[in-house]
Amino acid sequence: MLKIAIILGSTRPGRNGEAVAKWVTEIANKRSDATFELVDIADYNLPLLDEPVPASMGQYSKPHTIAWSDKIASFDGYVFVTPEYNHATSGALKNAIDFLYHEWKDKAAGFVGYGGSGGARAIENLRLIVGELHIADVRAQVGLSLMTDFENFSIFKPAAYQEQAVNTMLDQVIAWSGALKTLR
Numbered sequence: 417m418l419k420i421a422i423i424l425g426s427t428r429p430g431r432n433g434e435a436v437a438k439w440v441t442e443i444a445n446k447r448s449d450a451t452f453e454l455v456d457i458a459d460y461n462l463p464l465l466d467e468p469v470p471a472s473m474g475q476y477s478k479p480h481t482i483a484w485s486d487k488i489a490s491f492d493g494y495v496f497v498t499p500e501y502n503h504a505t506s507g508a509l510k511n512a513i514d515f516l517y518h519e520w521k522d523k524a525a526g527f528v529g530y531g532g533s534g535g536a537r538a539i540e541n542l543r544l545i546v547g548e549l550h551i552a553d554v555r556a557q558v559g560l561s562l563m564t565d566f567e568n569f570s571i572f573k574p575a576a577y578q579e580q581a582v583n584t585m586l587d588q589v590i591a592w593s594g595a596l597k598t599l600r
């Protein structure tokens with residue numbers, strides 16, 4: 417069975433990302449074509465990148481890097497749940513991505529963004545980043561608006577149609593995750 421991580425890319429106290437990532441995981445868990453796990457980068461307590469050797473060399477020296485590597489290596493594909501901070505993804509998610517290299521390679525990814533414009537610019541930013549890591553990013557994406565999918569910008573109440581958007585994105589992530597397994 418394919419294993420897909422739903423990566424919660426925000427670490428801010430009071431973050432909206434937690435409700436969004438839990439909602440994505442609940443929708444995903446209704447499916448039977450893969451298994452899903454919510455991975456909260458906050459649980460890994462990653463400092464700003466402190467490995468002396470670039471991740472592409474695969475020489476990790478810190479326990480937090482090894483724990484993060486083991487977790488990310490165990491999946492066939494990823495769903496990045498990203499906030500939009502200053503027209504980009506979060507620094508915390510970029511930092512967590514930068515810690516690793518081979519663990520990401522030849523796997524698929526989809527995106528769930530949220531923000532004033534549905535996190536669209538954060539997702540575009542992530543598409544550039546994941547391309548460098550040989551992650552195949554699917555076309556379908558989920559954009560949650562702070563104005564229409566949240567109350568008072570903080571209470572998550574997604575519009576009904578967003579569940580279908582999640583499943584369309586997951587259809588593509590699962591198809592490509594399976595296809596890329598043959599390459600790995």
Ligand SMILES: Cc1cc2nc3c(=O)[nH]c(=O)nc-3n(C[C@H](O)[C@H](O)[C@H](O)COP(=O)(O)O)c2cc1C
Nearest residue numbers: 426428431432433499500501502503530531532533
């Ligand atoms: C530092 C910072 C920068 C932000 N910049 C943007 C932005 O450029 N565009 C946007 O639509 N929303 C922006 N926002 C609003 C966030 O998308 C919104 O607060 C979201 O809930 C943040 O995710 P989080 O609650 O999981 O941390 C910004 C928020 C913060 C804290």
